[in-house]
Amino acid sequence: MSKLQRLTTAFLNNLKPNPTNAKSTDYEVNLSAMKDGGLPIGVRCLVGKSGNKRFLLRYISPVTGKKASIGLGKHPETDLSTLRKVSREYRQQILEGIDPKLERDTEKVDASMTLERFFNEVYLPLAKQKRSWKDDVARFNQHAKSIHHVPIHELTAAHIVKVQMEMQGKVSSTTGKPYALATINRVLALLKTINRQAYKLMDAPLVADKVSLLRVDNVRTGYLSEQQLQAFVSHALNYQDKQTGAFLALLFLTGARDKELRFRLWTDINWQERSIHIPHTKNGTSHTLFLSDFMVDILRSIPKVTNNPYIFAGHKHRKPISPARHALKVIKAKMGLPDIPGDKENITLHSARHTVGSLLASQGVPLHDIAKQLNHADLASSRRYSKLTVGRRREIGSKLSDMVSKIH
Template identity: 35%
Template sequence: MNKRFKFTDKLIQSLPAHIRDSRATEAEYSDTDITGLKCLIGKTGNRRFLFRYTFHSRKYSISLGKFGDIKVSDAKRIAQKHRVTLLEGRNPKVERDEHAHMTLNDFFVNHYLPLVRKRKRTWKDDLYRWQRIIEPQLGSTLLCELRTLDVQRLHIELADTKHKYGKTYAPATCNQVLLILKAITRYALEAGVIDEDVCKPIKLYKLNNARTRFLTKFEVKRLLKECKAYSNKVIAGYIATLALTGLRCSEVSNIKVKDMDIKNRVIHIPHTKNGKPRTVYITDTLLGFIGAIPLQRNNPYLFASKVEGKPLKSVRKTFKKLLVNAKIDPSDVCLHTLRHSVASNLVSAGVSLRLVQEQLSHASIVSTQRYAKLTSESMRNTSEQLAHLFK
């Protein structure tokens, strides 16, 4: 048989085992597509891929993996990356050996993090999840030795692990951790550091994003009353702004004094989750809360923290306290519930989904439909109207 041909899975599978009485231990075949890509077949029929090349007049070879563990397309992709390295004047084997000692933490700190700092606005969330969840479990693992089962085990066990607030991690958080690992291994594969994306086969948890709890307009009124009476006007204004605008917590935290246009009654939000700027209109009620906030000379943020130059961060304890004072069960309510409540109450009041989408700055109307759950009162009225049709 011709020892040179275009490699395909079907042709490699059909190759016979090497002759048993041959002096050579393996038969070698060459791919006509990628120069240097070889397939070696032993006397027992084992098939493995190899990349042979010459660098500075010296011959080298790199094992790519066994056929079955990797496909022909994988072998070609890896061999092509090695060829690109050669064209750039670098020895693939030397670089591969250097990568063999790189831990997952080394790659995250020296390669992944510098990249996402420039491309991802929420890179600090990735860093937090890495330091708190991933690094203690997998940080010291050699990148080349990371296995699918290692990542799968972390994803599963995390769902049963309690975080600092005493509750188990939500499926959405588990998925965020997995997405970070998927991004890391995908980038490492593209960079030629590893030969296989071990995170690719792992599936994300299916999430039920339909919200079942929101504050009624009466509950919001009671909460705003408690906010108005609360002594810390910064925290009170922060919570009231969430309840009266539907802004995300991160968007409210990052509002700077210069973003406020009191004359025209607007707040400019330069960066939102979908990357687009937006404008929020200030009502009389909201202005009452904002006007009571004492500004700090050395802090540019409207909702300033006690740390110089930093915005207000966690207000969970105060929020829970105000909920209790307003006679609202805090067990199934979080700050994000206020955003959901804005959508639900607007829809219940007859505001179109299109306008609600604009208020919440959703890129897609589908996201708005998930939030805009009608109240039981609205559903009861709808049923009454339906029954009225048949009278």
């Protein structure tokens, strides 16, 4: 194109369509090279076979170092004055090290990024590093539906409180009872975590800190004293099903989580180091359970089942035992312990962790060591045990190691 040619609206109007037999869809006119154009380098007009005309800025991306282009509008909707203004703004961004197309695309994504999209596309892939990510999915889809549509940049504390109020006004479809405050708090905690992620990754407003979890004394304090633990282990080892009995004994001696111990394989045992390796735990890390002589003896007493790799082999082919709730109920009955579902003093499978944690804490074992034993992600989860045992320090006699040797 001759540099003497002036850039005018009339010139653009007179550009002929690209021939229908042309190989390319469009032909380009270098508008930057035209007289009195007032346009930065790289502005083109692409003329299609139907005669449609659109403006484009071609450039080298300062971010990727590769050729790139960004649309500047269409003729005649975009006049020359607007074309000059927009193209100069983009060129200035390029000089400042900003890729205008990447910037604009990000803004479009941000504008259309709802809470639901952010959860599925950004939060969930990160959350899958922990074993409990399916719980997050269930809580988000079941309880936060009313705010799924909210743009992530427009989420407010009021939206999170709205979910709280909705849950407080409903009953659980499973139990037919109002949702427990602890259940509501788990959903609130999830929404707060999602918001913090959006704040870190997408500069969304941080509103989570404005929402407080509900105040509730919901700590499950059911746990066994030293004497009760001795009786419990004795009953467990005499239980008719050897695998189930051994499982319960080791569960309450190690403080392991139910599934993390129940699904262990014989190959997870290191007999020389006297340990059991758990490759994946609830918080996404691996964990090693170190065993006393008594625990090793219990493991060696468990009969192996042919073609079943699990330590605590179940009756189904190549499957572990089912959750030992029935056996636990039987043992509690023999010990004269009440079985009151929902009561915070009730002994459950999870009470194994409280038992070990509280016995250790009662003897002044540092919280850091308790956290290691129970594989807590942080000390906050272990602090409960110092509170649990304040009124029972004199009742609980000795440290866990001494207690285990007494049982032996």
